[in-house]
Amino acid sequence: MxxxxxxxxxxxxxxxxxxxxxxxxxxxxxxxxxxxxxxxxxxxxxxxxxxxxxxxxxxxxxxxxxxxxxxxxxxxxxxxxxxxxxxxxxxxxxxxxxxxxxxxxxxxxxxxxxxxxxxxxxxxxxxxxxxxxxxxxxxxxxxxxxxxxxxxxxxxxxxxxxxxxxxxxxxxxxxxxxxxxKGVDTKQWFYTGMDCYIHCIESLNGTYLNAFSKSYGEKALDLCRDVFTHKSVVDDESQDQLMMASWHGGMSIAYSQVGVAHAMSYGLSYLLGTRHGVGNCIVFDHLEEFYPEGVAEFKEMVKKHNITIPQGVCSNLSDEDFDTMIEVAMGLGPLWENAVGVDWRKTVTPEKLRGLYEKM
Ligand code: NAD
Ligand code: ZN
Missing domain, CATH: 3.40.50.1970 (Rossmann fold)
Incomplete structure (x- = not known):
């Protein structure tokens, strides 16, 4: 090793x-x-x-x-x-x-x-x-x-x-x-903050998890919860906390990997130019089967902060468009391996991803 x-x-x-x-x-x-x-x-x-x-x-x-x-x-x-x-x-x-x-x-x-x-x-x-x-x-x-x-x-x-x-x-x-x-608008604050939250969920629920990633990921998750679950307004303390959550979340994935939301959001971004923060939220909203607790908590935070996650972004896409996104997403092997395990290709099929993209 x-x-x-x-x-x-x-x-x-x-x-x-x-x-x-x-x-x-x-x-x-x-x-x-x-x-x-x-x-x-x-x-x-x-x-x-x-x-x-x-x-x-x-x-x-x-x-x-x-x-x-x-x-x-x-x-x-x-x-x-x-x-x-x-x-x-x-x-x-x-x-x-x-x-x-x-x-x-x-x-x-x-x-x-x-x-x-x-x-x-x-x-x-x-x-x-x-x-x-x-x-x-x-x-x-x-x-x-x-x-x-x-x-x-x-x-x-x-x-x-x-x-x-x-x-x-x-x-x-x-x-x-x-x-x-301090000048960041509420929606963007939420989307980019959720990038950090999703880094934590993907790292902490991944097969690559180890004590190094876990220690940083857990701290980042606690900080995200303080900012997005326990508070409804942005104050000085939450600016400090989210900045350190971002740092710890980054350290956590440095020694593990991200997962399903990032793989699929790269597909959206490549085809539609969807930006990273909002793209992750659009995808994560539909990933109950991979991250049941994380997605439930995410939905609570969306509600608490009055955020509307864009819907129907894939509703007018052609077969070719879906294939492009699926190819980009499935090309990210390490992310799937982290999320599902070495045999990920047995369950993560193009049909499976098409079904998920169609919901978004
Ligand atoms: P961003 O940098 O695209 O900024 C989002 C919006 O917030 C922009 O409109 C920007 O002008 C505005 N903004 C930034 N600071 C502001 C401030 N103080 N006041 C008012 N508005 C402000 O958003 P992001 O979510 O931070 O970054 C997304 C990018 O990061 C993507 O390109 C993604 O690929 C990349 N990314 C990189 C890594 C990495 O490890 N290198 C990890 C995750 C994401
Ligand atoms: Zn990210």
């Missing part, structure tokens, strides 16, 4: 207002006061002058605003690299991603592609990256995905939706400042 020897984020700051330490953190990494760095920032902040002023941009740094309406694509990563090279004569010394899973994944991918040749699509898979990435920092502004702590950056490419999984992917530094999440 070979056990995974996986890298972790080596430095992390946690605290309300800790964002203001960023200048000092970056200064230590600049080889000269003039070395350029690039801030990729969710464009939801582009009109927030007070926040923009707090970004510690020095003379030769650049801020690039990123629209998070669509999830990251390999062509977007490649084009960001071109933009950066057209603005800075030398390779920047740092990439700082400020936003949700979308912007954090882009920051990870761009930092890899600044030092590796070809297209980012060439590196979708496991351990294909050749050279260390540029120093990169992740600063979440919405909590749940665990992208701040994971060894992957999920990209949609010409042929597949698949992460660049490598030892060079994790951030060198993470700044966890729960205050940054």
């Amino acid at each position: 070979m056990y995974k020897n996986f890298p972790m984020v080596p430095r992390v700051v946690f605290g309300r207002g800790s964002f203001d330490q960023l200048d000092q953190i970056l200064a230590e990494k600049r080889s000269s006061p003039k070395s350029p760095m690039v801030f990729l920032v969710d464009d939801v902040f582009s009109t927030n002058d007070a926040f923009i002023k707090r970004i510690p941009k020095r003379d030769r740094d650049h801020i690039i605003f990123i629209n998070a309406d669509n999830e990251p694509k390999t062509i977007q990563v490649d084009s960001l690299r071109e933009t950066i090279f057209s603005r800075t004569a030398e390779v920047p010394e740092g990439i700082i991603g400020i936003g949700g899973g979308t912007v954090m994944d882009l920051a990870k991918a761009v930092s890899i592609m600044l030092t590796n040749p070809g297209s980012s699509a060439d590196y979708q898979g496991w351990d294909l990256v050749k050279y260390p990435a540029v120093y990169h920092v992740g600063i979440p502004t919405i909590s749940g995905t665990g992208a701040e702590v994971s060894r992957t950056t999920v990209l949609t490419g010409p042929k597949k939706k698949l992460g660049i999984n490598s030892d060079y992917t994790p951030f060198d530094q993470v700044v966890l400042d729960p205050e940054l999440t």
Whole structure:
């Protein structure tokens, strides 16, 4: 048996207002006061002058605003690299991603592609990256995905939706400042928060479970319950709790795997562009047979927070469309193996998945 020897984020700051330490953190990494760095920032902040002023941009740094309406694509990563090279004569010394899973994944991918040749699509898979990435920092502004702590950056490419999984992917530094999440709207707060909840359920009910994943998964689940079951409003404490739940949920799946909701939600996302948080909720709502207790609790949380999970998203699809989604979902063998066991193909058939997709 070979056990995974996986890298972790080596430095992390946690605290309300800790964002203001960023200048000092970056200064230590600049080889000269003039070395350029690039801030990729969710464009939801582009009109927030007070926040923009707090970004510690020095003379030769650049801020690039990123629209998070669509999830990251390999062509977007490649084009960001071109933009950066057209603005800075030398390779920047740092990439700082400020936003949700979308912007954090882009920051990870761009930092890899600044030092590796070809297209980012060439590196979708496991351990294909050749050279260390540029120093990169992740600063979440919405909590749940665990992208701040994971060894992957999920990209949609010409042929597949698949992460660049490598030892060079994790951030060198993470700044966890729960205050940054205060502008998130209720629906998005719920969807991205449920990504974390679903990570826990899939990890804790999977065949890959071990004491490492269990300890992080249980803590994350407790925190999610505090935020979504015991409270109906978002307060400072729940911002702190959900940020730490996201971190622990990410740590839990790092050493196990996700499951059925993620496999099927990747199918929806590939075909329909459905975003990760809401896509997971659409799927999870129909997974009683796999996760009976988790789904019952999820439905309670949906009710408590007055969320309407989209229905009928597959109602007008062709046979070919269903086949595409089924192919994407069934291509994620490790997720099914974790969820159902090594013999998963005996029960998880194309017909079975078609029946489930038809309900959504
Ligand atoms: P997101 O980054 O797409 O953001 C969702 C919405 O919230 C966007 O409209 C964004 O503008 C807005 N937003 C973010 N912060 C805000 C703030 N402070 N105030 C107001 N609005 C704010 O959503 P997400 O759910 O965090 O990320 C989804 C992405 O993460 C997907 O691309 C998914 O593939 C990826 N993901 C990656 C991993 C990983 O391990 N790398 C894990 C799970 C998901
Ligand atoms: Zn997820």
